[in-house]
Amino acid sequence: MLTQKCILVFLNTSEIAKLYTLNKEHHTKLSENHEIKKSIWRGDLPEASRKHFWKQCCKINKVKTEVRGILNYTDNASNIYSYIQNQAEEDPKFYTVKNDISKDLPRTYLVANSQIDKSQLSKILIALAYVKPHIGYCQGLNFIAAIILKVVQNEEDAFYALLGIIKSWNLENMFVSGVPDLTLREYQVSYYFKTMIPDLYAHFRRINFSNGFFISRCILTIFSADLPFDTLVKIWDCIFIGNWKVIVRTECAILRELKPIFLDLNLEEISIYLRNNVRENHYDYKSLLASAKSFKISLKELKYIEDDFYKVQSSLKIDSDNQTYSENEDLVKDINESEGGELDQVKQDIARFQEKIKKIDEDYETVQQHYLSVSMEMQYVEKDIASLSEKKIAYLRIYKDMENKYKQSQNGISKYVPDIMSKIFFSKNEISEADEIKLADMKKYYEKMKIIEKELEELKILQREKFSIYQDAYSRLEDIKEKKLRYSEQLCNYLLKCKQSSEISVNP
Structure with missing residues (x-):
């Protein structure tokens, strides 16, 4: 029955979804059919x-x-x-x-x-x-x-x-220790970010904003920390039928949607915006889904980018003449297996190079874990700030409403005490018992706003400190990468010299 695709025209999404969950045969048939996918998108x-x-x-x-x-x-x-x-x-x-x-x-x-x-x-x-x-x-x-x-x-x-x-x-x-795939996923998203939204990518580079921070926090939570629930579950519906490429599409769609805003902001302003406004900007799920679907991304291309990523990673272990790391390992093995007093110093030098590179690898993993931890801590602080800001707005709205109602009830009396806050805190003249209750309520909300303002200021100070730590961790990661590349190149060059030297016999 399901092989007759025309039957699906008469079913709504809910009915198709129920068929999808009935048994393996229905699941397979509908997975191959584009109607369910179009509907979910x-x-x-x-x-x-x-x-x-x-x-x-x-x-x-x-x-x-x-x-x-x-x-x-x-x-x-x-x-x-x-x-x-x-x-x-x-x-x-x-x-x-x-x-x-x-x-x-x-x-x-x-x-x-x-x-x-x-x-x-x-x-x-x-x-x-x-x-x-x-x-x-x-x-x-x-x-x-x-x-x-x-x-x-x-x-x-x-x-x-x-x-x-x-x-x-x-x-x-x-999610395993060292989160080895996170860097790969950042690399894939950054590739499309750079090629499909080049003006925003260039802007991030100019202001020294790490796109890796925004990308990694979206990936680690699959957008669950950045999108409103009603929008998020519809994105996840699409991920179930499209897997990783839907995640990349959605990340790019969010960046493209935010581009007109971000192009006018500096480093600090973008950080504040991400802290306060990301989730609120995506209630129009249809627009976000349509934008995500418009990015043409294939699994074949993602695999190509993945292969390129590992080539870049392996380049840390090759010399400028593209001598592979495995070839260098063979060369190191040949030298170490050679005999002769003049080789002792060479072997010691190689061992020192290898020990330095090993230590750099260990340092990189440690710093990367610290970098990710700080990134998540920043996210938590940002969410606390967003929550308090919403609460402050709510209290301010209530306070203003109470203030307007109080002014309307006073008529001629208010002209004697134009400053309502002065009346709340200092004046006891010409205040009825009903007015005292109103003013007490207003005072309560006013004081709550002051407490929240103080907490917000403290959180913003903490956020600036966290951001400074984050930037430091990111810089340390880049420094370690450069140091490893430098040591690897030095070892490669040294091995080549050893190979070419007439004083050292290298087994073929």
């Missing part, structure tokens, strides 16, 4: 169908079987998720993981106001750390898991869906 998938659609895309039943295999759990009668929770609770090595998770829960906006949601999210993240100890817990996972929990609305299913997303979206190496 329009943002037509209804909220009522999303939970089942996501669960089907995450293949949670298959994930459950895989988890049993990973843990070698053979008791089919018991609930493996409960088993994981019990094991993690009793294992003392999860104390640090639990502590890290508990610090991030209040900062995860979707669950921050619900103790039940926070508890469920904590259990999901702890279970993930138990099943995948090489990942443990990484900042960013809290936002992703919170979105899944909000949509799936079941703690256990959300856990399996999280595992399914990590696998199907190829995110595992984004």
Whole structure:
């Protein structure tokens, strides 16, 4: 029946989505059909169908079987998720993981106001750390898991869906120690950023703004920290049918949408804007989806960029004549296996070069982890500032409304005390009991605004400090890269000289 594509014309998105989740045959047929994809790209998938659609895309039943295999759990009668929770609770090595998770829960906006949601999210993240100890817990996972929990609305299913997303979206190496894939993903997005939005890219370079900061925070949370929930879930619907290339498209669409604003801002102003306004600018999900879809990005091209990335990485280990690192390794091995007193100094020099490069690699991983940690800390401070700013605006609106009503009720009396704040704090003359209550309420909101203003000022100072640390970490990363390249080139040149020297015999 589904092979007759014309039948789909008579179905709406919700009905097609239900067919998509029925069984493997329907799933395969509809995955190959463009109608469901077009509909999802329009943002037509209804909220009522999303939970089942996501669960089907995450293949949670298959994930459950895989988890049993990973843990070698053979008791089919018991609930493996409960088993994981019990094991993690009793294992003392999860104390640090639990502590890290508990610090991030209040900062995860979707669950921050619900103790039940926070508890469920904590259990999901702890279970993930138990099943995948090489990942443990990484900042960013809290936002992703919170979105899944909000949509799936079941703690256990959300856990399996999280595992399914990590696998199907190829995110595992984004969250393991050292986040090895993050640099690759930044490189891919930067390629399209540079080629498709060159004027904004050039502007970022002129003002010394690191596009890597904005790109990495979007990637690590799959936009869940930067887009409003209603827009985000529609983007995720598209990611389920398009995987990584949809993430790249969306990142570019957001940058293009912000371009008219950013081109008129300096470094500090862009930082403030990202801190306060990003999520509020994307309520028009249809516009964002249309913009993202307009970017022509293919998996073949992404693979080409990935290959180019690894070529660039390997260039740190080759000389100016493009001698490969493996060839240099062979040359080092030949020299070290050679005999003769005159070779001792050469071997010692090579060992020193190699030790320096090894130390640089270790330093790079350490600094990179620090850089990512500072980036996330900046994000948390920025969100706190955004939250307080919203609260201040709300209090100011209430205060102004009360002030206007008070002025209207005073009629002729207000002309004697034109400054209402002076009346609130200093004047007790000609004030009725009703007026005193109104003025007391106004004073309460006025004082709340002052407290918030003080907190905002303190947070802005903290944000400036964090940004300074972030810039320092970024500079250190670049310095380490340059140092490694310099040492690698020196070693290559030294090896070439050794090879060409008539005083040293190198085995072919």
